[in-house]
Amino acid sequence: MTPLTHKLINASIEAFGVDGALANHIQGFSAREVQISMATAVCEAIAEKANLVVEAGTGVGKTFAYLIPALLSGQQIIVSTGSKNLQEQLFYKDLPALLSILGLSPKAALLKGRNNYLCQDLLEKQLQGCDSLDTKVLDDLLRINQWAGQTSDGDLGGLTAVSESSDALPLIxxxxxxxxxxxxxxxxVCFTRKARSKAMDAKIIVVNHHLFLADRILKETGFAELLPDSDVVIFDEAHLLPDIAVTYFGQQISTRSLTDLLNEIINIYRNELRDSSQIEVLTSRCITFFNDWHQQLFDRHEQDWRQLMGDKHISATAWGLVAELKALESLLHGHVGRxxxxxxxxxxxxxxIHKLSLFFLCDNAQAAYNIDYGHRYLILRIAPINVTRECEQLFxxxxxxxxxxATLQINRDLSLFTKGLGIDSAKKMILDSPFDYFNNALLCVPRHLSRVSYQDSAVRDLVGVATQAINAAQGRTFILFTSHRMMNAVAAELRSRVQYPLLVQGQTGKQSLLKKFRQLGNGVLLGTGAFWEGVDVRGKLLSCVIIDKLPFVSPDDSLYRARADSISREGKDPFLTLSLPQAVISLNQGVGRLIRDEKDKGVLILCDNRIVNRAYGQAFLNSLPPMKRTRDMDKVVSFLEQIK
Structure with a gap:
């Protein structure tokens, strides 16, 4: 152990000690053994420039366990999170509190992706062309304009005057x-530029995984690198990193951006090059071809581009669009310099043209070609099925x-995560939750459940189980789903069966729903993927979590199919190698919503009997906290009725 390592460990342990800074400033604070173990390992990694992977179960206190050594080291630190919620909690709550407690005052900065900031230039242009705007959009733009004169950072996350789903937001x-x-x-006065300048001058920077990878890989033009070289990078919510990395090591094309470019070319003709009418003619032809192709895709709504290219009509329209774009490019080259x-x-x-051609060819067997459908536009993605080699160079x-x-291991093994990121030589730790799950939590897989593939029967079964649990818990329930279709079907049935207020994803934004759930005290919240992680409801407000089924990825997912084909060519089983591990981690995220504090009590109900009657179910059970188990709903009702 080096002197630097020894010094940092001693300083960190002192902060966690009985008479340390935390105990002196936080009422009732007492360090947990697992928290000190994690902090010690973080100290060693920082001092020795090593890689460390830690699964820290709920209640370990991982935020303080990594922040305190990082702050005491005095080094250049980047903390990257998987969600905006945690990013803001770290920057606005945890980080200021710890800096005050430790008596430190380094410069800190919060940096988000550029689409989180207001662009004053776009706002100005939208207001100038307001005659063509929808009344509601114009009303929202005027509210945004009023806010723009008051905000100091231009962070759209702080904009409460318009809905987070407003059509005005993408415009500005x-x-x-x-x-x-x-x-x-x-x-x-550009908000994006000022946020980046502040980050370059900071000692501690809080970002998210998307932004971090964009900085390391894409190196956005116009602003050079966003982040300074750092001594330490900490990834919280690291389980999200592999899938996000796939996005950034691949390529993507926004059809919105192509639409904007074609409209921009027409405006350049009208404002600067009126003597060349052929520019408008060819650009308009491109827009027509584009709209036809765009509409064909929305009509089919198929995500796998390889499947779509089997349709001769769609293929012909796609390559026709490329031909029109090339003709326009050839014409515009004659006007370069004007x-x-x-x-x-x-x-x-x-x-x-280059990116579209690559996408339309779809000739890389080691990549998936898929389409994400938005409200009006598409994202075309080329995603590599394996990013291990790229990540090895990144770290x-x-x-x-x-x-x-809190969720990285499968059957007490972290190698799936480490091998996927090319960091298998990293030090690995699994720190279990210190909470008393055995006495405070109950896992129930009810008897006599229909097969989850039988939609109508599964809805009936889930509604029956949920009605019993909700009434016993007096509301205070989360129901987590793997599909919107199932969620909406169950919500429709529950409305006439329970007297407690139902909050269904989509009624309003995620944070608004959570705020209302906490305020009501007897609510029932129904949600899909967005509510499986990053949600923290403590105490008696949440006593029951119901999960509709094991969260296996759809076999029709294009990236999964490409990865599965590659695994099969290696002679391995795609289900055991890919599908099962991903589902185990996803289930653990959902389960993690139940017990958030050492005094919390609650019931987890899983309405999928495959976990008990299929051999692979043991992999799920081995990765769950050590709860008591039952198949008897009467015991569930009794347990819930005792939580007062």
Whole structure:
């Protein structure tokens, strides 16, 4: 152990001690053995520039366990989270509290992806062209304009005057493809630029996984690197990192960006190049071809591009679009040098043609080609099925890399996570929750459940179980689903069966639903993936969590199919190698909503009997906290009625 390691460990343990800084400032604080174990391992990783992977169960106190050594080290720190909620909690709550307790005052910065910030230039342009806008959109833009004069950081997360689903927000959010950098008249007051400048000057930076990977891989043009080189990078909610990495090591194309570019070219013609009417003619042809192709995809709504390319009509329209874009590009090359804006547009158009051609060819057997459908636009993605090699290069030896989450292991093994990121040589730790699950929690898989594949029977069974549990718990229940269809079917049936208020995902934003759930005190919240993780409801407000079925990825998912085919070619079983481990981690995230504090009590009900009558069910059970188990709903009712 080096002197630096020894010094940092001693300082951290002292902070956690009986007479330490935390005990002196936080009423009732007492360090847990597992928390000190994690903090010690983090100290060693920081001091020795090593890699560390820690699964820290609920209640370990992992946030303090990594933040205190990081802050005491005095080094350049980046903390990356998987969600905006945790990012904001760290920056606005945990970090200021610890800096005050430890008597430290380094500069700290919160940095989000650029689409989280207001673009003053886009807002100005939208208001100038307001005659063509929908009344509701215009009303929201005026509210945003009023807020723009009051906000200090332009973070749209702080905008409460309009709905988070407002159609006005995409119109004014900062976007790289329309950013003119230093040429912009708002450059000096640009919120995105100021946030990045603040980050470059900070000692501690809180980001999210998307932004971190964008900085390391994409190196956005116009602002160079977003983040300074750091001594330590800590990934919280690290279980999300592998799937996010797939996005950034692949390629993606936004059809919105292509639409904006084509409209921009027409505006350049009308404002600067009126002597070349052929520009408008060819651009309009491109827009027509684009709209036809776009509509065909929305009509089919198939996510796997390989499947769609089997349709000769869609294939012909796709390649026809590329041909029209190439014809436009050829014409525009004859006007290069006449307009700076046109020169920039030609460069962007060339990039789009190249990316679209790669996507339409879909000739890489080691990648998945899929389409994400938005409200009006699409994202075309080329996702590699394995990013191990790329990640090995990403996590260099000049930095201490620390990965932590409450859910990383499968059957007490962390190698699925570490091998996927190319960090199998990292030190690995599994720290179990210190909470008394055996006495405070009950797991029930009710008897006589229908097969989950029988939709109508599964709805009937789940509604019957949920009605019993909700009444016994006097509301205070989460019901987590693997599909919106099942959620809506169950919600429709429950409305006439329970007297407690139902809060269903989609009624309003996630945070608004959670706030209302806490305020009601007897609510029942129904949600899908967004509510399986990053949700913290403590105490008696939440006594029961019901999960509709084991969260296996759909076999029709294009990325899963591509990965499964690759695994099969290696002579391995895709289910055991890929599908099962992913489902175990997802289930653990949902289960983690139940017990959030050492005094919490509650029941977990899983309405999927495959966990008890299939051999693979043991993998799920081995990874769950050590709860008492039953198949008797009467015992569930009795347990819930005792939680007062």
């Amino acid at each position: 959010a900062s976007r790289r493809e329309v950013c003119s950098g230093k040429k912009c008249s708002h450059y000096e 307009s700076e804006d046109l020169d920039s547009a030609v460069e962007k158009l060339d990039g789009f 260099d030896s000049n930095t201490a890399w620390i990965f932590t989450s």
